[in-house]
Amino acid sequence: MTAEPAVATIEGTRVEYLDVTRVFGATRALDGFTLQIEPGELLALLGPSGCGKTTALRLLAGFDQLSSGQLLIDGRDVSRQPVNKRDMGMVFQSYSLFPTMSARDNVGFGLRLRGASTSDRRRRAGELLELVGLSAHTEKYPHQMSGGQQQRVALARALAIQPRVLLLDEPLSALDAKVRTQLRDEIRRIQLELGVTTVFVTHDQEEALSMADRVGVMRAGQLEQCDAPSVLYQRPATPFVAEFVGTMNHLPGVVRDGSTVQVGDQSVPADGQVPLSGTAVSVLARPEAVLVEASVEGDAVVQVATFFGAVTRLRMLRSDGVELLADVSSHRAGELAPGTRVAVSLVDRPVLVRTPSS
Amino acid sequence: MVAVTSVAAGSANPPEVVTSRASRRRLRPWRGLILAVAALYFVGPVLAAFWFSIHNSHTGIDFHAYTGFFSAQGFGTAFRMSLLLGLATVLITLILMVPTMLLVHLRYPRARAWVETFSLLPLVIPPVALVVGVRDIISFTGEDRFLGTPVATVMNFLQGNQPWLLSLLYVVMALPFTYRALDAGLRGSSVTTLVEAARNLGASWPVVVWRVVLPTLRTSVLNAGLLAFALVLGEYTMAKILNFSPFPVWLARFGDTDGQLQVGLSLLSLALTWVLLLTIAGVAGRAPGTARFPFRRRTS
Numbered sequence: 130m131t132a133e134p135a136v137a138t139i140e141g142t143r144v145e146y147l148d149v150t151r152v153f154g155a156t157r158a159l160d161g162f163t164l165q166i167e168p169g170e171l172l173a174l175l176g177p178s179g180c181g182k183t184t185a186l187r188l189l190a191g192f193d194q195l196s197s198g199q200l201l202i203d204g205r206d207v208s209r210q211p212v213n214k215r216d217m218g219m220v221f222q223s224y225s226l227f228p229t230m231s232a233r234d235n236v237g238f239g240l241r242l243r244g245a246s247t248s249d250r251r252r253r254a255g256e257l258l259e260l261v262g263l264s265a266h267t268e269k270y271p272h273q274m275s276g277g278q279q280q281r282v283a284l285a286r287a288l289a290i291q292p293r294v295l296l297l298d299e300p301l302s303a304l305d306a307k308v309r310t311q312l313r314d315e316i317r318r319i320q321l322e323l324g325v326t327t328v329f330v331t332h333d334q335e336e337a338l339s340m341a342d343r344v345g346v347m348r349a350g351q352l353e354q355c356d357a358p359s360v361l362y363q364r365p366a367t368p369f370v371a372e373f374v375g376t377m378n379h380l381p382g383v384v385r386d387g388s389t390v391q392v393g394d395q396s397v398p399a400d401g402q403v404p405l406s407g408t409a410v411s412v413l414a415r416p417e418a419v420l421v422e423a424s425v426e427g428d429a430v431v432q433v434a435t436f437f438g439a440v441t442r443l444r445m446l447r448s449d450g451v452e453l454l455a456d457v458s459s460h461r462a463g464e465l466a467p468g469t470r471v472a473v474s475l476v477d478r479p480v481l482v483r484t485p486s487s
Numbered sequence: 488m489v490a491v492t493s494v495a496a497g498s499a500n501p502p503e504v505v506t507s508r509a510s511r512r513r514l515r516p517w518r519g520l521i522l523a524v525a526a527l528y529f530v531g532p533v534l535a536a537f538w539f540s541i542h543n544s545h546t547g548i549d550f551h552a553y554t555g556f557f558s559a560q561g562f563g564t565a566f567r568m569s570l571l572l573g574l575a576t577v578l579i580t581l582i583l584m585v586p587t588m589l590l591v592h593l594r595y596p597r598a599r600a601w602v603e604t605f606s607l608l609p610l611v612i613p614p615v616a617l618v619v620g621v622r623d624i625i626s627f628t629g630e631d632r633f634l635g636t637p638v639a640t641v642m643n644f645l646q647g648n649q650p651w652l653l654s655l656l657y658v659v660m661a662l663p664f665t666y667r668a669l670d671a672g673l674r675g676s677s678v679t680t681l682v683e684a685a686r687n688l689g690a691s692w693p694v695v696v697w698r699v700v701l702p703t704l705r706t707s708v709l710n711a712g713l714l715a716f717a718l719v720l721g722e723y724t725m726a727k728i729l730n731f732s733p734f735p736v737w738l739a740r741f742g743d744t745d746g747q748l749q750v751g752l753s754l755l756s757l758a759l760t761w762v763l764l765l766t767i768a769g770v771a772g773r774a775p776g777t778a779r780f781p782f783r784r785r786t787s
Contacts, residue, residue, distance in 0.1 A: 192683055212686045223677055225684040229702035238698075239688035283684075290688060 141168030141326040142203045142293045144189065149198035151184050151350075158184040160350035162198070166294075171320050171327040172355075173337035176347035177373070182330045183298060185347075189328060190296050191215045202293060218287030218325075219296040222303055224279040226271040232258060232282045233267040239290035257285035260319060277308035284316065288323065295320065297329040301336060313340055334374055338362065346370050362415075364400070368483055371413055378419060378453055380475075382412040382482065390482055392475060393428075400479035413481040416442060419455035420474045423464050427472035429453065431465055445471060533754065540751040552751025559748060565737030568650055572733055573719040575654040577712040580665050583658065584711065588669045589700060593679055599670075606666035609659055618725045621656060650731050657719050664714035672707025709767045717760045 144166040151159040159181045166172045174182040187193045188200060191212030200208045207215060218239075226235050236254035237245075245253070258264050261281040271279055280300055287295060297316070301309045317340045320327050331337050337344045338358040345355035346369070354366040365371035382392040384406050390399045392412050404410060421431075421443060433444040441462040445453045453473060457465060465471065540552040556562050591598050609617070625645045633639045645652055678700060685699045701708060723735040732740075734756065742749035 190687060192686075212683075213689045213691060216689070217687060219684070219687045221680050221684060223680050225677065225680040227681060227685070227699055227703070229705075238685070238690075242689045242694065286684075286688070 141170070141324050143168050143201075144294055144326060144328070145199075145201040145204075146185065146189075147199040147201065149185075149188065149200060150196045151181075151188060151193065152196045157350050159188070159195075162347075162350065162352060164345060164352055164355060166326060166328065168326055169324045170342045171317070171329060171340060173329045173331055173341035173344045174347055175331060175334055175337040175344050175374075178332065180347040181350040182332075182347050184350075186296055186298055186328060186330045189294065190217050190219050216290060216293045217296055218290055218292030218294075219298065220280065220283045220287050220300040222299040224271065224276065224283055224303070226279050226282055226286070228271050231268050231270055232263060232274070232285075235271075235282055236286045236289050239286065243290065253289060254285070257289050258282070260288075260322075261285045261315065275308075276304050277312055280304065280312060281315070284319070288319070288325070292325065295325045295327040297327065299331055300329075302331070302333070309336075316340065338374070344374075346373060348373075364481070365413075371481065371483075376416055376454055378414045378416065380412040380414060380451060380453070382410050384408045384410055384482070390480065392480075395474050397475050397477065398479045399482050401481065403482060404484055408484060410482040410484055412475075413483060414475055416454040416456040418476045418478070418480070419453060420476060421445070421455045421457055421465060422472045423469050424472040425470055427470045429471050429473045431467050431469045431471055434462055434465065434467055436462065441465075443471075445473065447473070533757070536750050536754055540747050540754060543747070552745075552747045553755070556748060556752050556755075559741060559745075561732070561737050561741070562752075565732055565734045568732070569720055569734035572650060572654050572657065573716040575651060576657040576661065576719050577715050579654060579658050580661055580715045581708060581712060584662075584665050584669055585700070585704075585708065586696065588666070588673060589678075589682075589696065592673045593682060603666065603670070606662040608662075610663050614660065614722075614724045615728070617659070618656065618728045621652075622729065625652070648730075650733070653726055653729065653731055653733070654719075656725050657715065657722060660722065660725075661715040661718050664718070665711040668707050668711040668714060669704070672704040672710075676703055678703060709770070713763055713767050716763065720756055720760060 144164075146162050146164045149159050149162045150157065162181065162185060164172075164185075174185060176182050184193065188195050191207075191210060191214075195208055198208075199206050202215075226232075227238065230238065233251065233254045236257050237250035240250045240253055255264065255267065258267050261284055263278060263281050263285070266274060266278060266282075269278075271282075274282070280303075283300070300316070301312055304312065313336055316329075329337070329341060338361070341358060343355055344358055344361050346353045346361065348369050354361060354370045356364075356366075361370065361374055365374060371377050380392050382390045384399070384404050385391050385396060386406050387403055388399055389396050390403070390410060390412055397412070417440075428449075429445040429447045431443050431445050435442045435444075436459060437456075439459060440456045441459045443455045443457060443465055445455065447453060455473070541548050541550055543549065587602070591602050625642070633642070681699050681703060682695055685695045690698070719733075721735060722733075723739060726733050726736045727739075738749055738752055738756075741752075
């Protein structure tokens with residue numbers, strides 16, 4: 130929207146978790162967690178509930194103390210630094226605006242604590258509220274604003290102190306779908322404009338994949354994989370990541386030689402390390418990598434067709450009992466209605482294979 | 488019943504909604520009756536007391552009970568003492584309880600059960616037992632080994648027959664009420680996140696309490712203060728046994744000479760409490776941005 134940043138850019142900082150462990154009683158919320166976040170990067174931590182992503186964020190904010198390991202910001206250990214000395218800007222899930230202060234006062238709160246003059250506070254708060262598109266709402270109180278507006282104020286408040294790292298703790302999860310999408314785009318725009326290092330915790334993979342430079346997928350207190358969204362989606366490093374990110378078909382196959390796998394009567398190239406020839410494997414294929422053609426001689430039948438707008442997802446059952454999902458363009462959905470017999474094949478590009486034990 | 492049936496037949500509302508409305512209508516006369524009985528129970532004695540305070544079978548109606556108390560001997564001293572004790576009690580209660588409750592709420596939630604039990608003890612222990620125990624403690628002469636220590640200083644202060652001692656006792660007596668008021672406020676607000684947000688922005692703990700917690704909990708804090716203040720205005724036993732003479736003790740003693748004035752003053756103190764309560768309800772009920780706000784400081 131704005132050609133140039135309305136407020137000064139923030140010098141991005143490097144964040145490093147080094148073998149960090151956080152123990153709560155018998156639970157290891159973080160277990161040898163290691164991660165480097167580059168200056169100016171937006172990193173999303175993604176994972177199921179209880180995987181430790183919020184704990185990782187709270188440790189960085191200073192709300193919690195790590196049990197062991199190190200937490201470095203620009204190479205300096207901040208593990209023991211109190212929360213109010215860390216200069217982190219945090220946006221919470223539940224808005225957390227001070228109810229007795231106007232939007233301007235909320236944004237100016239951190240600046241006042243840093244000794245900024247009244248005129249400076251007003252100017253900076255005005256700039257930031259303009260940056261988040263709320264310049265007409267500066268005198269409103271939280272109860273006079275919608276959830277999306279409150280979260281924008283919270284973002285402006287967090288940015289006002291020129292934080293070393295911007296921390297976003299599921300900031301969109303309390304908002305409705307349309308506002309969520311709008312705010313998602315705005316957060317990304319502002320983050321790119323200001324260049325602030327950002328850690329974004331979410332359980333919504335669409336949010337993570339669409340916003341982040343890199344996504345760290347967590348499970349049981351550990352980092353399973355941290356990569357660019359496209360890499361994470363196309364080349365998941367572990368079965369858990371493959372299952373958790375997006376939807377995956379598992380088709381039985383047999384390794385033919387060092388580079389191809391036989392799936393039904395189709396031979397497809399295999400990606401990565403391939404087991405010995407003759408090994409039974411599970412072939413992983415995304416729904417969009419499954420080709421479907423209506424055919425009376427086909428060995429699968431469409432069971433359910435779910436309309437998602439541009440694409441329609443087909444759930445099919447093969448004659449050998451294997452269930453398959455395929456995404457087809459919605460304009461073809463008419464010819465692939467439930468009950469239609471279809472022929473199914475895979476797009477001719479490398480597929481991931483897993484042995485049943487992996 | 489016919490009207491209800493026809494509404495149900497012609498309405499888009501589901502049947503259970505109609506049934507619920509019908510039963511509510513049936514309840515209405517009972518509501519009125521219950522309200523009338525309750526009003527009679529609570530307001531009746533007040534009206535009777537008011538009538539007693541202004542009516543004299545010999546002279547008819549006169550209002551000396553409401554005009555003569557300024558000149559009543561000892562009234563000014565006693566009332567001033569009660570007001571000061573009330574303010575001191577409110578101050579000590581809030582200084583003690585707000586940080587404690589905040590600590591329990593934010594850091595030690597498991598201690599809540601203990602603090603709650605402890606706060607209820609004044610309801611279980613009769614004030615007479617409490618004050619007799621306190622009297623024995625303050626009459627403790629001590630031992631030489633305490634001489635020159637803070638223990639001796641505190642004991643000297645307590646034995647100095649200072650009315651402030653009463654404030655300390657009133658703080659204990661008010662615990663069940665102040666605890667409940669503050670606990671309700673803390674449970675009903677998102678103080679934990681607000682505190683974290685303020686800390687994250689660089690606020691020290693005193694700033695968090697003064698600028699964030701107190702304004703957010705204004706209703707609970709005002710309620711806690713009012714309850715403590717009302718308790719002081721009506722407490723008799725402890726003051727009497729410890730030989731102090733705040734307003735309630737003076738009032739009881741003064742009744743021996745002028746019953747009408749005594750009742751009139753009782754009604755006035757009741758009215759004062761009500762005025763305070765309504766003021767607080769009015770102030771606390773206002774949304775920020777609509778009027779001047781207690782504790783509120785503009786930050787920009």
